[in-house]
Amino acid sequence: MEVALGRVVTRQGPRQLLTLRTYSTVRDVPRPAGSFTDAAPPAAPRSTSVFDDAVAATGPRHNWTKEEISQIHQTPLMELAFAAGTVHRRFHKPSAVQLCTLMNIKTGGCTEDCSYCAQSSRYKTGLQATKLSTVESVMEAAKVAKANGSNRFCMGAAWRDMRGRSRGMKNIVDMVKGVRSLGMEACVTLGMVDKEQAQMLKEAGLTAYNHNLDTSREHYPKIISTRSYDERLQTIENVREAGIHVCSGGILGLGETPKTDHVGLIHTLATLPGHPESFPVNKLVPIKGTPMFGEEPTKLEDLVRCIATARLVMPATIIRLAAGRVTMPESEQMMCFMAGANAIFTGEKMLTTDCNGWDEDKAMFERWGMEPMQTEASKIVAEPQMEARSFTHLRGEVKSGDAEISA
Numbered sequence: 239m240e241v242a243l244g245r246v247v248t249r250q251g252p253r254q255l256l257t258l259r260t261y262s263t264v265r266d267v268p269r270p271a272g273s274f275t276d277a278a279p280p281a282a283p284r285s286t287s288v289f290d291d292a293v294a295a296t297g298p299r300h301n302w303t304k305e306e307i308s309q310i311h312q313t314p315l316m317e318l319a320f321a322a323g324t325v326h327r328r329f330h331k332p333s334a335v336q337l338c339t340l341m342n343i344k345t346g347g348c349t350e351d352c353s354y355c356a357q358s359s360r361y362k363t364g365l366q367a368t369k370l371s372t373v374e375s376v377m378e379a380a381k382v383a384k385a386n387g388s389n390r391f392c393m394g395a396a397w398r399d400m401r402g403r404s405r406g407m408k409n410i411v412d413m414v415k416g417v418r419s420l421g422m423e424a425c426v427t428l429g430m431v432d433k434e435q436a437q438m439l440k441e442a443g444l445t446a447y448n449h450n451l452d453t454s455r456e457h458y459p460k461i462i463s464t465r466s467y468d469e470r471l472q473t474i475e476n477v478r479e480a481g482i483h484v485c486s487g488g489i490l491g492l493g494e495t496p497k498t499d500h501v502g503l504i505h506t507l508a509t510l511p512g513h514p515e516s517f518p519v520n521k522l523v524p525i526k527g528t529p530m531f532g533e534e535p536t537k538l539e540d541l542v543r544c545i546a547t548a549r550l551v552m553p554a555t556i557i558r559l560a561a562g563r564v565t566m567p568e569s570e571q572m573m574c575f576m577a578g579a580n581a582i583f584t585g586e587k588m589l590t591t592d593c594n595g596w597d598e599d600k601a602m603f604e605r606w607g608m609e610p611m612q613t614e615a616s617k618i619v620a621e622p623q624m625e626a627r628s629f630t631h632l633r634g635e636v637k638s639g640d641a642e643i644s645a
Contacts, residue, residue: 289313292550293321296328298513302551304505311501311547315539322546322578329553336390336556336581336611337599338425339383343371343413344395344406350429351464352452353529354489354522357396363527370395370406376413380420383585386596387610390423392448392583398465399430407435411442418443423615425485430465430473436480445615446483446515449473454502457494461530474510483515483615487560490544491522491536500544504551513552516581519545521562536562538570542577549578556581564592568602580611 286294288306310318326332346357346367356363380391393413400407410426417424426439427448439447452458455467478484488503490496507514521541524531548557558581559574566574584599603609 289321289550293325295325295550295553298552298554300509300511300513302505302508304501307505307508307547307551308497308501310550311497311504311543315543315546318546318550319542319573319577322549323576325553326549326578326580330556330580331611333608334580334611335575335603335608336558336613337386337388337596338390338392338558338581338583339379339386339388339585340392340394340583340593341371341376341379342396343376343393343410344368344397346396348396348429349398349464350462352462354461354492354525356525356528358528361525361527361529363525367396370409373409373412373416377416380417380422384420384422386585387600388422388584388596389611389613390425390445391417391420392425392427393417394427394448395429397429400428400432400435407438411438414439414442414444418445423613427485430469431476433476433479436476436482440480440482444482446485447473447477448485448518449477450487450489450518450520451503451506452489453492453494454499455506456502457492457499461492471506474514478510478512484510484512485516485518485558486514487516487518487520487558489520489522489561490541491533491562492530493533496540496543500540500547504544504548508551513555516556516558517548517552518558518560519548519579520560521565523562523565535565538566538573541570542573545574545579546577558582564594568605571602572606575606575608 288309292310313321323332346365347359348355348357349360350358351360352358355361356365359367376393383391393410395406395410397403410428414424414426423445424443425446425448426444430449431439431447436447449470451467451470453461458467474484474486486507488500490500494500507517519541521536522530522533524533545557548555557579559571559579560583563571563582582599583593584596585593586595
């Protein structure tokens with residue numbers, strides 16, 4: 239059945255069902271009552287402040303309220319950033335930063351109307367649509383990324399969803415297997431996926447699936463009309479149920495109000511059954527020809543405040559400086575690292591926009607005493623092999639088993 243667009247009226251209030259979206263393509267069974275989009279149970283009474291509790295945390299919690307996150311978000315910035323850096327050191331090695339490289343394996347021609355995106359077929363941005371890259375070209379790019387120190391190789395395709403793309407899925411499965419064989423994490427972003435497709439990617443060895451929420455539920459309809467917020471959440475649920483890490487974050491600078499919309503974005507992700515393994519924080523890169531072109535740039539204080547709040551609310555999550563980092567001087571990037579960010583995209587391109595290069599980032603790491611992060615998920619895992627044994631040997635095992643049963 240079609241996935242309906244829903245919205246929560248109040249924290250404990252009923253979910254109101256609106257009209258079905260005719261463009262929906264995710265066709266799994268509806269989420270049962272009590273799923274992660276329902277309001278979390280109320281927090282227990284506190285003897286200390288929410289901020290103090292967050293600073294003292296020894297593990298993630300999932301029953302945050304928007305009011306609690308807002309209190310943290312509005313803490314004076316100097317105190318907030320220092321506290322986030324303190325918590326960061328409890329959960330992560332402070333000098334370790336994950337290097338990720340992103341390759342666009344299918345450019346342009348997307349039917350969505352995301353108002354920030356150069357790859358939408360609805361806007362005249364001068365971008366030429368391409369077919370899916372070959373497995374060989376992706377492997378060449380992954381080897382270059384690994385040689386330059388990247389730990390995660392991400393592959394993005396400008397698709398709304400994976401429906402009817404069995405040939406494309408087969409090639410992507412081969413890409414994932416190839417990247418994993420190099421000893422790198424493999425991440426893909428392919429639009430919406432259902433449970434069966436998520437399971438196929440899991441069996442291929444996929445480390446993480448990126449599916450950003452972009453902004454708060456309240457601001458979202460002003461940015462996108464062709465895919466609902468709940469459809470995005472459904473894909474996240476499908477990915478998590480398959481046992482794949484969730485990579486989900488947002489874009490700052492979409493005309494939102496930081497005090498409410500940054501808090502709303504963090505609240506949605508922080509109240510999932512498990513926090514996303516990584517939280518990308520993108521600064522809008524305004525593309526001429528898109529509706530978002532001409533928006534005011536995100537202020538540094540709003541960027542740092544968002545990162546620091548996410549670090550306190552989701553202490554074990556990797557927070558990734560993503561699109562737009564190329565516009566930030568090194569001093570601003572370091573403020574973000576000190577406030578809890580611990581991953582970056584590095585390489586030649588970020589989909590269709592410029593990216594900081596490996597040599598530039600290596601020099602920055604050397605100046606500041608940082609080092610590339612190594613992760614358990616990037617270890618090479620050999621595929622299971624069938625053991626060659628003779629028929630006589632196998633027949634002997636069967637007889638031995640029969641004897642044990644009769645005994």
